[in-house]
Amino acid sequence: MAYEPAQPIAPLPVPDRLLMGPGPSNVHPRVYGALATPVPGHLDPVYLGIMDDVQALLRYAFQTGNRHTLALQATGMAGMEAVFTNLVEAGDRVLVCVNGFFGGRMCDIIERLGGEALRLEVEWGQSIDPEAVRQKLRQERAIKAVALVHAETSTGVLQPLEAIGALCREHEALFIIDCVTSLGGCPLQIDAWGVDAAYSGTQKCLSCPPGLSPMTFSPRAVEAIGKRRGRIPSFYFDLTELFKYWSEARVYHHTGPISMMYALREALRLLHEEGLEARITRHARNAALLIEQLGSLGIAPFARADVRLPSLTTVRLPPGVEDAAVRRHLLNAYNVEIGGGLGPIAGKVWRIGLMGYTSHPRNVYYLCHALRAILC
Amino acid sequence: MAYEPAQPIAPLPVPDRLLMGPGPSNVHPRVYGALATPVPGHLDPVYLGIMDDVQALLRYAFQTGNRHTLALQATGMAGMEAVFTNLVEAGDRVLVCVNGFFGGRMCDIIERLGGEALRLEVEWGQSIDPEAVRQKLRQERAIKAVALVHAETSTGVLQPLEAIGALCREHEALFIIDCVTSLGGCPLQIDAWGVDAAYSGTQKCLSCPPGLSPMTFSPRAVEAIGKRRGRIPSFYFDLTELFKYWSEARVYHHTGPISMMYALREALRLLHEEGLEARITRHARNAALLIEQLGSLGIAPFARADVRLPSLTTVRLPPGVEDAAVRRHLLNAYNVEIGGGLGPIAGKVWRIGLMGYTSHPRNVYYLCHALRAILC
Numbered sequence A, B: 001m002a003y004e005p006a007q008p009i010a011p012l013p014v015p016d017r018l019l020m021g022p023g024p025s026n027v028h029p030r031v032y033g034a035l036a037t038p039v040p041g042h043l044d045p046v047y048l049g050i051m052d053d054v055q056a057l058l059r060y061a062f063q064t065g066n067r068h069t070l071a072l073q074a075t076g077m078a079g080m081e082a083v084f085t086n087l088v089e090a091g092d093r094v095l096v097c098v099n100g101f102f103g104g105r106m107c108d109i110i111e112r113l114g115g116e117a118l119r120l121e122v123e124w125g126q127s128i129d130p131e132a133v134r135q136k137l138r139q140e141r142a143i144k145a146v147a148l149v150h151a152e153t154s155t156g157v158l159q160p161l162e163a164i165g166a167l168c169r170e171h172e173a174l175f176i177i178d179c180v181t182s183l184g185g186c187p188l189q190i191d192a193w194g195v196d197a198a199y200s201g202t203q204k205c206l207s208c209p210p211g212l213s214p215m216t217f218s219p220r221a222v223e224a225i226g227k228r229r230g231r232i233p234s235f236y237f238d239l240t241e242l243f244k245y246w247s248e249a250r251v252y253h254h255t256g257p258i259s260m261m262y263a264l265r266e267a268l269r270l271l272h273e274e275g276l277e278a279r280i281t282r283h284a285r286n287a288a289l290l291i292e293q294l295g296s297l298g299i300a301p302f303a304r305a306d307v308r309l310p311s312l313t314t315v316r317l318p319p320g321v322e323d324a325a326v327r328r329h330l331l332n333a334y335n336v337e338i339g340g341g342l343g344p345i346a347g348k349v350w351r352i353g354l355m356g357y358t359s360h361p362r363n364v365y366y367l368c369h370a371l372r373a374i375l376c
Helices: A029-035 A045-062 A076-087 A101-112 A130-139 A162-170 A219-226 A239-245 A258-274 A276-295 A323-334 A361-375 B029-035 B045-062 B076-087 B101-112 B130-139 B162-170 B219-226 B239-245 B258-274 B276-295 B323-334 B361-375
Strands: A068-072 A093-098 A116-121 A145-149 A174-178 A197-199 A213-217 A312-316 A349-353 B068-072 B093-098 B116-121 B145-149 B174-178 B197-199 B213-217 B312-316 B349-353
Touching (some): A029 A258, A045 A213, A045 A258, A068 A076, A076 A101, A076 A197, A076 A219, A093 A101, A101 A145, A116 A130, A130 A162, A162 A174, A174 A219, A213 A219, A219 A239, A258 A276, A258 B258, A276 A312, A276 A361, A323 A361, B045 B213, B068 B239, B076 B101, B076 B197, B076 B213, B076 B219, B076 B239, B093 B101, B093 B130, B101 B116, B101 B145, B145 B162, B162 B174, B213 B219, B258 B276, B276 B312, B323 B361
Parallel strands (some): A093 A145, A174 A197, B093 B116, B093 B145, B174 B197
Antiparallel strands (some): A312 A349, B197 B213, B312 B349
């Protein structure tokens, strides 16, 4: 046959990495077991039961009673796209708080849809001041939604949500959040904090491989979708169709990504077994240990203590240290991955994740041992 | 914590189904092994090598030299959406050949994008006559593309492509095909048959779970995307971005669905080891055996012999047979899944898949044994 691969394709290489970067994090062994579980049909009653379980467990993870809670059939980035594709149409104005990479990405998507992204920008590494949001909401007319990133993976900053949620209610704007790096690892109260639309990923604090996007929508968000002037430009991300698929009607929309749904179900069962509070405490404790241990190597945190993410710690590179060379050395000699900086802080910070299964003292001690050996 | 699941969530149920419906088909044991392989970072050199391998093996599966060949980070239905989202914009006219469910879906997506779908419709179960395509291309002005389904999963019809490919070249229209149910199981020659854009799924003839969409684009298709008047409305499916991610530049676009990519790589290795020709012969031989064995039960094929799919056989329900009851009995008593009809042929046909790992004589004999016990 023509078009043969130029080189022979070897059996799958299996490096046993310790994933301490900005994600993916290490997958829990039970989740690998779920991935390797025999696949049924996507309309099989057994699989439909799996979807019900995922939905119930996601409501627990998000702390919400939202009926419209689901795992979108694509990666976390698709969650961002699905939210805006359904809630924004030509002429809609969205206030986007930008304090890192992913806020910028939101603006790109809004503009592709013909919407207007009003940027409230602060320096990378800072959090958003609710007072600034209040001023924007007062100054500008007809802001349909306020969007921000709860846990900025590019900077390690956790954004307090409650005050901004209250402002959105007051000004009748929808409150949209990206919680890719916070779900299952940081305090997150969708209902209590007045969040209307939230999306996440599976590959951070849930100890599951990347591939799905957990999402939830308040009744206000669902109502806003129902009031659109034009059609939703996407079929694949049309939430009105997806809500029918993720309800008792189970109206066929796509062939479900069955193995990934198995994996997510097991990851969420692990979260529920451990308990959200215990999980959050574990993340906080191990992040504190990391900062303490790195301190003894002369490595200091980048984000301010009061807005520091427990799932992802950014630290300043010690003077004279070569960023890429150290990370390559960690990967090749120790099988440990950590992340470099992005955008304006590239080469200035490292991003060290302790998420889900990776959030364990043994990993903190091993990384610090390796860094000591390389740097000292 | 609030929002606890109403019922306890049990360990994953594992029914060992024989998947003989319209897909997913059974997953090869080696592919399960790949799914359970430790996940590296999505920017890890090891993972980038995996992407290279997938690309090389997909070119072999598609029989193409197209540089722009990739596995899209979502299910097969997303492949359809990505093709049209990039190639169709407001005012573009696409001739869509509709002879089953998925042709209709194409029209829906084109219209959401502001394009015009000109339908060339024939009865479900028929194939498209190239002469009718020629007439349409002569009558109508400015047809940008002709789109059709190579293997209609709703009817079991295989559409001959070569003559229509030649007509598209003659009339300077792009040729777009859905090959979800044909890739890796039926003859398919992307380059030789003049196909410009093709998308498929992983869960049919490739013996891999659902979750990714293999795609390939000719230089003409890539040029057409470059000549768009407006921006691509989607970021997630923006092929200009995805081509940069799937090239040596590896420009970050999304966190790759690593475990699914592992699975696809192993599934494509299996295809390459067996060889395309041997694989296609196996599918044809087992489909013939199925038709012969069903004939001895008085069950006759629905699609005409000359356009019958080797991967999916539609058969007419014998008189007096209760569709849903028999399929439920097969599933519950024998753990065998077959598919019912859709749309105008619902209740009139069964859809029996012999795809990938499922395409084996033992499965044909077992299904016929079970049907004999239920029906006779």
